[in-house]
Amino acid sequence: MQKNMMPKLKLKKIFSLFLVFSLLKIGSSLAANGSKNITDFNQRIVSTNLCIDSLVIALVGRKGVVAVSSVAGDSRYSLIAKEVAGIKKVNFNAEQVYSLKPTIVLASNFSSPKTRHAMSKLGLRVILVDYARSIDEIAKNLVHLGYLLNASGKAKDLIETLRNIEFSADKSQGLMAIQYSENRYVNGQNSLIRDVFQRSGFGEKNSLIQAQGGRFLPSEFVIKAKPDLLLLDENKNQQIHFQNPNYHSSLYKTLGSTMVTHIKQKYWSCGTPKIIDLIQQLLQHHAQILEAKKIAQ
Amino acid sequence: MSHAIITSDISVQIQGKTILHPTSISIKKGENVGIIGRNGAGKSTFMKAMLGLIAHSGGSNLSSKTLSDRVRLASWVPQDRELVWDIKVETLLQFTIEKVKETENFKAIKKFIDTKDALSITGTLKLANARIKSLSGGELTSVLIARALVQQTSIIFLDEPLASLDPIQKRTILEVLQEMSQSGKTIISSLHDIELGKEYFSKYIAMREGSVICEGTPLQILKKKQFDKIFVEKNSVC
Amino acid sequence: MHKFLRQKKLLSKKFVAYSIVSLLALFSFLSLRIGYVNIDFFSAIMNGISGQKTTDTIILFELRLPRTLMCLIVGAGLGLAGAALQGYLRNPLAEPSIVGISSSAALGAVLCIGLGINTISFFYTPIFALSFAMVACLILIKLTQNTVSRHSVILIGVGISALSGSLTTLILSLSDNPFAINEIVFWMLGSVTDVSYFHVLLAGPMVLVGSVFLLRCASDLNLLSLGEETASSTGVNIGRLRLNILFGTALIVGGTTSVTGIVGFVGLVTPHMVRPFVNYEPKKTLIWTPPIAALLILVSDIAIRILPTTGEIKLGVLTALLGTPFFLYLIGQQRD
Numbered sequence: 001m002q003k004n005m006m007p008k009l010k011l012k013k014i015f016s017l018f019l020v021f022s023l024l025k026i027g028s029s030l031a032a033n034g035s036k037n038i039t040d041f042n043q044r045i046v047s048t049n050l051c052i053d054s055l056v057i058a059l060v061g062r063k064g065v066v067a068v069s070s071v072a073g074d075s076r077y078s079l080i081a082k083e084v085a086g087i088k089k090v091n092f093n094a095e096q097v098y099s100l101k102p103t104i105v106l107a108s109n110f111s112s113p114k115t116r117h118a119m120s121k122l123g124l125r126v127i128l129v130d131y132a133r134s135i136d137e138i139a140k141n142l143v144h145l146g147y148l149l150n151a152s153g154k155a156k157d158l159i160e161t162l163r164n165i166e167f168s169a170d171k172s173q174g175l176m177a178i179q180y181s182e183n184r185y186v187n188g189q190n191s192l193i194r195d196v197f198q199r200s201g202f203g204e205k206n207s208l209i210q211a212q213g214g215r216f217l218p219s220e221f222v223i224k225a226k227p228d229l230l231l232l233d234e235n236k237n238q239q240i241h242f243q244n245p246n247y248h249s250s251l252y253k254t255l256g257s258t259m260v261t262h263i264k265q266k267y268w269s270c271g272t273p274k275i276i277d278l279i280q281q282l283l284q285h286h287a288q289i290l291e292a293k294k295i296a297q
Numbered sequence: 298m299s300h301a302i303i304t305s306d307i308s309v310q311i312q313g314k315t316i317l318h319p320t321s322i323s324i325k326k327g328e329n330v331g332i333i334g335r336n337g338a339g340k341s342t343f344m345k346a347m348l349g350l351i352a353h354s355g356g357s358n359l360s361s362k363t364l365s366d367r368v369r370l371a372s373w374v375p376q377d378r379e380l381v382w383d384i385k386v387e388t389l390l391q392f393t394i395e396k397v398k399e400t401e402n403f404k405a406i407k408k409f410i411d412t413k414d415a416l417s418i419t420g421t422l423k424l425a426n427a428r429i430k431s432l433s434g435g436e437l438t439s440v441l442i443a444r445a446l447v448q449q450t451s452i453i454f455l456d457e458p459l460a461s462l463d464p465i466q467k468r469t470i471l472e473v474l475q476e477m478s479q480s481g482k483t484i485i486s487s488l489h490d491i492e493l494g495k496e497y498f499s500k501y502i503a504m505r506e507g508s509v510i511c512e513g514t515p516l517q518i519l520k521k522k523q524f525d526k527i528f529v530e531k532n533s534v535c
Numbered sequence: 536m537h538k539f540l541r542q543k544k545l546l547s548k549k550f551v552a553y554s555i556v557s558l559l560a561l562f563s564f565l566s567l568r569i570g571y572v573n574i575d576f577f578s579a580i581m582n583g584i585s586g587q588k589t590t591d592t593i594i595l596f597e598l599r600l601p602r603t604l605m606c607l608i609v610g611a612g613l614g615l616a617g618a619a620l621q622g623y624l625r626n627p628l629a630e631p632s633i634v635g636i637s638s639s640a641a642l643g644a645v646l647c648i649g650l651g652i653n654t655i656s657f658f659y660t661p662i663f664a665l666s667f668a669m670v671a672c673l674i675l676i677k678l679t680q681n682t683v684s685r686h687s688v689i690l691i692g693v694g695i696s697a698l699s700g701s702l703t704t705l706i707l708s709l710s711d712n713p714f715a716i717n718e719i720v721f722w723m724l725g726s727v728t729d730v731s732y733f734h735v736l737l738a739g740p741m742v743l744v745g746s747v748f749l750l751r752c753a754s755d756l757n758l759l760s761l762g763e764e765t766a767s768s769t770g771v772n773i774g775r776l777r778l779n780i781l782f783g784t785a786l787i788v789g790g791t792t793s794v795t796g797i798v799g800f801v802g803l804v805t806p807h808m809v810r811p812f813v814n815y816e817p818k819k820t821l822i823w824t825p826p827i828a829a830l831l832i833l834v835s836d837i838a839i840r841i842l843p844t845t846g847e848i849k850l851g852v853l854t855a856l857l858g859t860p861f862f863l864y865l866i867g868q869q870r871d
Binding site: 050216220221223224249250254 | 593
């Protein structure tokens with residue numbers, strides 16, 4: 001009997017020891033988290049998503065930024081290629097990120113849950129930042145990151161500028177704009193580009209394009225929808241006034257009633273303070289289209 | 298009687314290995330020849346080389362001719378009798394007739410064998426409208442021989458025409474071959490049924506390891522002492 | 536009596552030919568008429584003829600007409616290539632996409648685009664696709680020369696497909712294109728959406744020349760049904776036949792794949808549909824398959840546009856959906 005009791009006792013002992021240790025560990029990490037938020041100036045930031053990279057750079061510059069996502073340095077897709085020159089580039093990969101000993105890892109809510117889980121297991125502090133689908137959400141992300149990165153003041157300034165754009169556009173004109181990607185994708189209602197369109201005076205009245213989520217659409221829809229402004233992707237090696245050969249040629253034969261503009265995807269794909277530039281450009285287009293309509297009448 | 302086939306030092310090498318050693322033989326017109334020997338003795342290779350179907354050195358009076366000339370001299374009945382498409386018997390023969398009609402000296406054919414003639418010679422006229430895949434092994438062989446007949450050639454090569462047939466079917470085929478040779482065609486077949494064939498063939502050519510070791514009438518060959526030995530032992534002579 | 540029968544046969548042959556042509560015309564019309572959006576069809580035609588440009592004429596003449604033409608080209612071409620391959624390999628399971636020629640062509644196109652060679656001239660993409668299709672064809676012909684098993688042809692195809700498929704994915708992944716997955720889907724599952732006259736002019740002549748090569752094989756394929764040796768003994772020049780099949784298939788598959796991606800199984804299914812009506816004769820199968828295959832693709836492409844889906848169904852998905860069960864059925868029928 002006694003012999004049998006022995007292992008059970010041992011197990012209990014080990015278990016309780018383990019319990020105590022893990023409680024201690026949780027407690028200490030909680031304490032650490034609390035202090036880091038405000039007081040730690042030597043933070044090592046690793047940002048793993050282009051859109052978050054842009055927000056981080058806008059908030060803290062290069063200070064404390066150990067690494068950014070690998071696309072951030074590629075000027076074809078990134079608006080901050082110059083700003084992040086010389087900073088290490090990483091992929092969203094637990095091993096790579098862990099080796100940089102970050103105090104904070106910023107990841108998108110679209111990032112792989114598997115990798116996120118692995119990082120948490122390694123004891124990394126992984127913070128999720130939602131992909132911004134509107135100007136308001138950009139502001140929200142700025143507040144969030146400003147608090148985490150000890151740059152709340154800068155965040156406030158940036159939000160101020162965002163809010164202060166004068167929306168001079170006459171929304172009552174009901175002009176319609178469509179952004180049509182090279183791969184024939186059209187963004188849904190709940191997307192950043194739609195919000196940008198709205199803020200620069202463009203609405204969408206056409207039922208052909210009005211899908212809740214994003215959709216791949218054949219060119220037929222786009223032509224039939226007769227938008228006032230058609231925003232197309234700019235080809236890598238292309239000047240704005242040339243046609244992008246990756247689109248069907250018929251899109252360029254839209255009878256003059258549609259203004260066709262090429263723009264690089266990087267100008268609208270990420271919710272960052274730089275979105276102001278695009279809104280301003282679209283405001284100009286809006287005015288031009290109205291002008292042209294007046295002349296036509 | 299003149300010769301239908303004359304080979305001079307015909308030989309076949311495949312990947313540096315000699316499958317057929319230089320062989321010179323002659324076969325008279327109207328003969329019904331059986332090529333005998335164990336598996337791998339080179340029977341098929343010898344026939345294909347004579348007909349010019351495979352690459353070879355030396356040659357025969359057939360293989361030296363151009364492809365289009367050969368069409369009207371000798372035809373071929375393959376051992377692999379599997380047909381993928383379930384076509385009609387008559388159609389199968391028609392394919393060959395269409396091709397023959399493309400040949401230059403087509404109009405010079407005195408006795409043109411049409412589909413019906415060929416099928417009745419081989420005793421398969423009633424199968425004219427049957428589909429290939431519905432035929433038995435013996436019927437299919439007969440049809441393929443009829444196919445060779447409509448090619449209007451005086452020489453017909455058959456690669457193991459008796460393979461996988463039952464004894465009755467074998468006799469039927471052997472009779473057809475004999476009749477054809479009696480009507481003036483030269484028939485050359487490879488076979489294993491040496492005993493069964495002795496009444497039908499006018500000549501046997503025995504082969505071993507890529508060489509012809511002896512030729513003669515079936516009775517001459519079968520009379521040889523230790524007949525089995527000559528197929529097996531390296532240096533035994535005929 | 537004989538004469539009467541023959542006349543009747545001739546009549547019915549004519550009748551069949553006419554009905555196929557009218558079906559092609561009908562479905563071509565429907566393919567123009569039925570699209571993603573509603574257009575005023577007849578006024579669009581009138582406006583188009585009078586040279587007036589409206590939204591609807593642009594949709595009809597710039598988007599739908601080239602698409603319909605491309606369906607005809609892709610269908611007829613791939614159907615013919617399938618029938619020719621089945622006839623040449625004497626294998627009812629053979630087909631450009633199954634034996635790996637299509638995926639090899641796609642690899643060629645992707646490699647050309649990946650290396651940026653297509654920016655020099657657009658003609659390089661089909662040339663690359665053609666060359667790669669030819670390499671796959673050569674491998675297939677070389678490896679099948681000595682094999683007799685029917686399934687080994689399919690295994691060779693599995694090998695070629697797997698290799699070129701993985702290389703395609705590798706190239707697209709290395710090209711540091713964030714939309715690589717999209718591209719992979721495009722090449723693996725073909726589509727005729729938004730093709731233009733440029734594409735028609737690119738693929739059309741290649742398919743036409745390829746068809747000439749393949750149709751020249753028609754009579755030889757009849758004789759080949761007896762096997763290569765027998766065919767050769769009846770005067771078929773096997774070497775020349777092989778070259779015709781090689782160039783014909785490569786031109787057709789290279790030309791269509793470089794424009795539409797892989798559209799599989801149409802070359803498999805159609806010859807089997809045709810065969811019972813032409814007494815299983817290889818030559819007639821070869822001749823009658825292209826119009827039926829074109830019809831099949833036209834109908835599939837119309838179906839894609841009227842099926843109520845939120846996303847876009849690719850043509851390659853639909854043909855594979857229809858073709859794969861048939862392929863499996865055929866494998867079950869084979870005895871080796």
